[in-house]
Amino acid sequence: xxxxxxxxxxxxxxxxxxxxxxxxxxxxxxxxxxxxxxxxxxxxxxxxxxxxxxxxxxxxxxxxxxxxxxxxxxxxxxxxxxxxxxxxxxxxxxxxxxxxxxxxxxxxxxxxxxxxxxxxxxxxxxxxxxxxxxxxxxxxxxxxxxxxxxxxxxxxxxxxxxxxxxxxxxxxxxxxxxxxxxxxxxxxxxxxxxxxxxxxxxxxxxxxxxxxxxxxxxxxxxxxxxxxxxxxxxxxxxxxxxxxxxxxxxxxxxxxxxxxxxxxxxxxxxxxxxxxxxxxxxxxxxxxxxxxxxxxxxxxxxxxxxxxxxxxxxxxxxxxxxxxxxxxxxxxxxxxxxxxxxxxxxxxxxxxxxxxxxxxxxxxxxxxxxxxxxxxxxxxxxxxxxxxxxxxxxxxxxxxxxxxxxxxxxxxxxxxxxxxxxxxxxxxxxxxxxxxxxxxxxx
Numbered sequence: 001x002x003x004x005x006x007x008x009x010x011x012x013x014x015x016x017x018x019x020x021x022x023x024x025x026x027x028x029x030x031x032x033x034x035x036x037x038x039x040x041x042x043x044x045x046x047x048x049x050x051x052x053x054x055x056x057x058x059x060x061x062x063x064x065x066x067x068x069x070x071x072x073x074x075x076x077x078x079x080x081x082x083x084x085x086x087x088x089x090x091x092x093x094x095x096x097x098x099x100x101x102x103x104x105x106x107x108x109x110x111x112x113x114x115x116x117x118x119x120x121x122x123x124x125x126x127x128x129x130x131x132x133x134x135x136x137x138x139x140x141x142x143x144x145x146x147x148x149x150x151x152x153x154x155x156x157x158x159x160x161x162x163x164x165x166x167x168x169x170x171x172x173x174x175x176x177x178x179x180x181x182x183x184x185x186x187x188x189x190x191x192x193x194x195x196x197x198x199x200x201x202x203x204x205x206x207x208x209x210x211x212x213x214x215x216x217x218x219x220x221x222x223x224x225x226x227x228x229x230x231x232x233x234x235x236x237x238x239x240x241x242x243x244x245x246x247x248x249x250x251x252x253x254x255x256x257x258x259x260x261x262x263x264x265x266x267x268x269x270x271x272x273x274x275x276x277x278x279x280x281x282x283x284x285x286x287x288x289x290x291x292x293x294x295x296x297x298x299x300x301x302x303x304x305x306x307x308x309x310x311x312x313x314x315x316x317x318x319x320x321x322x323x324x325x326x327x328x329x330x331x332x333x334x335x336x337x338x339x340x341x342x343x344x345x346x347x348x349x350x351x352x353x354x355x356x357x358x359x360x361x362x363x364x365x366x367x368x369x370x371x372x373x374x375x376x377x378x379x380x381x382x383x384x385x386x387x388x389x390x391x392x393x394x395x396x397x398x399x400x401x402x403x404x405x406x407x408x409x410x411x412x413x414x415x416x417x418x419x420x421x422x423x424x425x426x427x428x429x430x431x432x433x434x435x436x437x438x439x440x441x442x443x
Contacts, residue, residue: 001434002143002150006102009068011193012141014221017434018189018214019142022182022207024438026172027144029206037167039136040125045098045163047087048120051077058084059116063097066107069190073114087117089124092133094140096123099160104149108137123163135179138186139171178204189214213437220433231419238412242359245405246397254395262352262394263314263345265386268305270337306337307344312354314345314361318383320374326361328354343386352394353402355409360394 001017008016027033037043051060060079065071081087089095091112097105099121118124127133139145148169149161174182181204188198203211247254309315311334316326318341338344347354360366370392376382397405 001431001438002146004146006105010221010225011190012068014193014218015186015190016141016143016146017217018186018210019138020144021210021213021437022185022203023139023142023144023172025207025210026174031172031174033170033172035167036125036169036171039128039131039171039173040094040167041128042124042126043163043167044087044124046118046120046122046124047079047081047084049079049081051079051119053077057081058088059114060119061089061095061116061122062119063100063102063105063121066095066097066105069107071107071109071113073116076116079117081117084115084117089113089116089118090126092127094125094127094133094137096125096161096166097121098123098162098166103161104146106137106140108133123166125166131173132176132179132183134183134187135174136171138182141186145169145171178207182207185211189218192218217433217437221430224430228423231423235416235419238415239362242405242409242412243363245401245408246356246359247395248397248401251401251404252398254397256393257351257396258390259345259392259394260390261348262396263347263390265390266307266313266344266346268307268340270306270308305340307340307342309333309336309338309344310346312347312349314347314354314357315342316384316389317342318385320371320376320382320384326367328358343389345386345389351399352396353406355406356397356402359405359409 001020047060049060051062055078057078057080059073059076060081061071061076065076089109091109093109095107095109095118097103127136181201184201185203188200191198192200200211200215202208309329311329311331313329314326315329315338347357370384370389371382373388373392374382374384375388
């Protein structure tokens with residue numbers, strides 16, 4: 001299966017698998033192939049205008065209004081359009097995203113829409129009577145279609161497909177009876193993904209075997225999803241266990257202790273001149289967030305001083321747009337340097353263990369409290385001053401309780417590591433199966 005530039009829902013992905021198997025088989029069976037322009041008419045770009053919440057004209061459908069094959073008309077905005085007739089949507093219209101990450105994504109208007117026009121980043125085509133609109137839409141879900149879109153895309157920063165190139169895409173054509181059978185089959189595949197218990201209908205030759213393959217892939221995908229769900233549930237249970245241990249009062253009441261008594265703010269100790277001797281923390285996953293490395297301007301660093309990270313240091317981004325991001329520095333990041341946008345604190349491990357810090361600050365409500373103490377007028381540009389953080393009063397558990405939590409934390413970490421490995425294996429299973437199904441036709 002091709003890797004698309006946007007994420008599909010599980011239901012969309014399963015329909016795409018089934019559609020790809022079917023249309024690949026039609027090509028293999030040597031059905032005639034024609035260009036999209038031969039089975040459609042009126043390839044048209046959308047209308048350019050600003051969207052408005054107020055009902056000042058017709059509904060204004062944009063790329064972002066098409067989600068999981070649906071348009072929620074209640075949330076579609078409006079626009080002014082003095083002569084909307086040219087852009088009015090009708091039943092059986094097909095819309096294409098012509099630019100951006102979702103270039104090539106399509107939507108079929110299946111019912112009479114409200115008074116609505118379509119935006120300029122969309123292309124509309126109308127199927128001719130010789131082809132079933134649902135069949136055309138089914139083709140647009142397949143990798144046979146997506147591979148051609150990928151070949152036609154222009155631009156790396158903002159990929160796009162224009163109307164002419166869309167018109168050149170090739171589609172296999174079959175008689176109306178096979179078209180209807182394919183449409184029914186794929187509609188049932190979608191219903192099954194939405195939890196509706198329906199038996200997959202039979203497909204006519206030469207597609208008979210595709211029904212069995214789709215059934216088996218569905219079953220396997222269901223088992224993979226169930227296994228992934230169980231792993232998430234186990235991870236959530238582990239998190240709840242650690243939190244319950246942290247706030248357990250059977251070992252004594254926690255003592256509200258200012259952070260400055262538990263940690264020490266490290267002084268930046270690396271100059272730009274000597275920075276070439278160190279590696280920078282480029283992109284590392286710390287705790288709940290991702291920290292970016294120091295900014296560069298050409299060959300010049302944007303900050304004159306840098307701070308070395310040490311294993312079990314605690315650090316967070318000052319910028320509250322990263323709210324809830326923090327990190328206990330892992331051993332593999334020891335010696336890396338960060339800018340002063342990331343204050344670094346050395347823990348006094350005679351008083352507080354890094355595992356306790358990690359479990360405590362994993363709670364997003366803590367960061368909501370700290371966010372209220374950040375400074376700045378712009379919500380997304382507010383900063384949490386290190387001195388403010390040092391004044392925060394931490395509910396410090398007795399050391400006996402901390403040591404017990406550390407023991408369980410280590411076991412939970414080992415479990416999570418094993419889960420991560422099995423998750424990789426599960427993630428690799430479906431591509432392997434699909435590769436076998438598409439290349440050999442045996443599954």
